[in-house]
Amino acid sequence: LSEQLAISGGTPVLPEMPPAFEPMSADEVAAAAATLRDVPLTTLFGGHEIERFENEYAEFCGARFGVAVNSGTSALNAALLAAGVGPGDEVITTPLSFVASASTIVQAGARPVFADVEPDTYCLDPAAAAELVTPATKAILPVHINGYPADVPALNELAARHGLAVVEDAAQAHGARVGGRHVGTLGDYGCFSFNIGKILRTGEGGMVLTDDPAAADRLRAIRVNGMAPGPAGSVVVALGANYTMPQAMASIGRRQLARHPEALVERAHNAKLLLDAVDQVDGLTPLPDTAGRERVAYFPQLVLSDELAPLRDRLVAALRAENVPAAICRPPLYHVPYLREICPDAWCPVAERQTARTLSVDVMPCYTPAQMDGIAAGLRKVFANVSRLAD
Ligand SMILES: Cc1ncc(COP(=O)(O)O)c(C=O)c1O
Numbered sequence: 152l153s154e155q156l157a158i159s160g161g162t163p164v165l166p167e168m169p170p171a172f173e174p175m176s177a178d179e180v181a182a183a184a185a186t187l188r189d190v191p192l193t194t195l196f197g198g199h200e201i202e203r204f205e206n207e208y209a210e211f212c213g214a215r216f217g218v219a220v221n222s223g224t225s226a227l228n229a230a231l232l233a234a235g236v237g238p239g240d241e242v243i244t245t246p247l248s249f250v251a252s253a254s255t256i257v258q259a260g261a262r263p264v265f266a267d268v269e270p271d272t273y274c275l276d277p278a279a280a281a282e283l284v285t286p287a288t289k290a291i292l293p294v295h296i297n298g299y300p301a302d303v304p305a306l307n308e309l310a311a312r313h314g315l316a317v318v319e320d321a322a323q324a325h326g327a328r329v330g331g332r333h334v335g336t337l338g339d340y341g342c343f344s345f346n347i348g349k350i351l352r353t354g355e356g357g358m359v360l361t362d363d364p365a366a367a368d369r370l371r372a373i374r375v376n377g378m379a380p381g382p383a384g385s386v387v388v389a390l391g392a393n394y395t396m397p398q399a400m401a402s403i404g405r406r407q408l409a410r411h412p413e414a415l416v417e418r419a420h421n422a423k424l425l426l427d428a429v430d431q432v433d434g435l436t437p438l439p440d441t442a443g444r445e446r447v448a449y450f451p452q453l454v455l456s457d458e459l460a461p462l463r464d465r466l467v468a469a470l471r472a473e474n475v476p477a478a479i480c481r482p483p484l485y486h487v488p489y490l491r492e493i494c495p496d497a498w499c500p501v502a503e504r505q506t507a508r509t510l511s512v513d514v515m516p517c518y519t520p521a522q523m524d525g526i527a528a529g530l531r532k533v534f535a536n537v538s539r540l541a542d
Contacts, residue, residue: 156536158472164532165474165525172347173517175403176410182402190398195375195385200401205358207408212333214341214360216367219401220374223322223344225394226357227255230340231290232390233359233369234316236261240289242318245275245301246483246502248294252320253484257493261289265485267499271439273452273480273509274301276501281309290316295324295334297511298350298449299438303329303337310338318342322357325350326415328445335360345400350414350449351407353400415447417516421523422448425514428527432534434459450511452480460508465540466533467510473529480509 155161190199197205201219209217220226236242238260244252246265256263266279275293291310293301303319310317317338321327325343327334335341343349345356359370369389372379377391407414429435434456440446455463463479470477483506484490485497512526533540 154532154536156469156472156533156539157474158469159539163473164529165522168471168474169476169513169515169518169522169526171476171513173352173515176406179403179406182406183399186399186402192399193395193397195378195395196380197371200398200405201396204401204404204408207405208358209360211408211411212336212341212360214333214336215362216360216364218359218361218367218370218374219396219404220357220359220394221396221400222355222394223320223342223346223349223357224251224255225374225392226322226342226344226359227251227292227318227320228258228392229370229373229394230318230342230359231255231259231261232373233366234290234318234340236289236316239287241285241287242290242292243275243280243283243288244292245294245296246485246497246499247273247296247481247506248320248484249322250484250487250490251322252292252294253487253490256292257490262287262493263484263490264288265483265494265497265499267501268505269302270501270505272299272301272441272444273297273438273502273505274299275306277302277305277309279499280306284309284313284315288313288315290318292318292320293338294320294322295327297452298324298327298447300324300327300329300334300444300446302444303334307338316340322349323449324447326411327447330443336362339363340366345404345407350418350447351404351411353396353404353407356396356400356404414516418448418514421514421516421518422451424523424527425451425512428530429453432530434537435530435534448514450478450513452509452511454505455508455510459537462537462540463508463510466537469533469540470510470512470529473533475526475529475533476513478511478513480506480511482506
């Protein structure tokens, strides 16, 4: 394979980039339209489609309660508030996540404390977290990143020793499990995002799962500016915000949930095709499996050899020029300028080393066999011509 790379003017392996988002299905459009016609656009205290979606999603995951909100960020905001996190508190979290995992801690008035990650999962390392517990620590916020479950049982033990809350960010791992239990049901609060790029999507949307009825009541109030229904109308019982999910989004979510198990199988199938192709190229390795932790396929992370690591950005650019949906692994969050100001000393060597040598390739369930073939061919082509990227 010594064809000219697309990045150098050759013909791309795929004629166009596969879609970044799953299109709406006909039954999702019909369900949303029926709701827009029959139900109020939004409701203060849930009900209707919101309540059905909450019950169905909580039951699917194995939680007692689900509280739907309008984004994953809102889910984290609400959970941190419900957990009592506030000014003066510290929350131990991972540097490898989307910025909302840390920004919501700052919005709660608390300080994120970044602990290093496990090299095989890129999730918060319980041993590193244990070293950072102080009298100010109020909660631990692990993230199930890239579909890979964090070791919440070990973090729960740490939390129990110090009286901390565990808020799981499961925005990237719907359907993943630890010891057979769904992520988002292992800690005190499980936060999901249903934004357009997520494994289960409503466009915008989110949910908090909990088994604690009092916490569920707090979350429901926080979602509507701290209001609760009273005999003479609603009354403000707590500090809250407006995190209400529109009813039609819940209808889309219910249709997505009905298809969720099948979509996970399709993702796993496409991930297998990707990993078979990765097997055939030198210098690129997927993250290994970890016993007891069942991951789902969401941007599988691929790690470059020492030799190829310095070429990571050029490799990703070359793959993208072939219309392979590759992306770099984002650097640790404490490099974000405002987080750097809050956490000037944060430094996580494993996260630093691994992010710099890692890339991902998307495996959406809607990718066709021809698109998956093209992704495999694009990987082989770019890695066969890697010497041309070196100079
Ligand atoms: C790990 C993680 N946490 C939180 C969020 C925030 O979710 P949302 O975009 O729905 O606010 C996202 C997604 O964007 C995410 O990937």
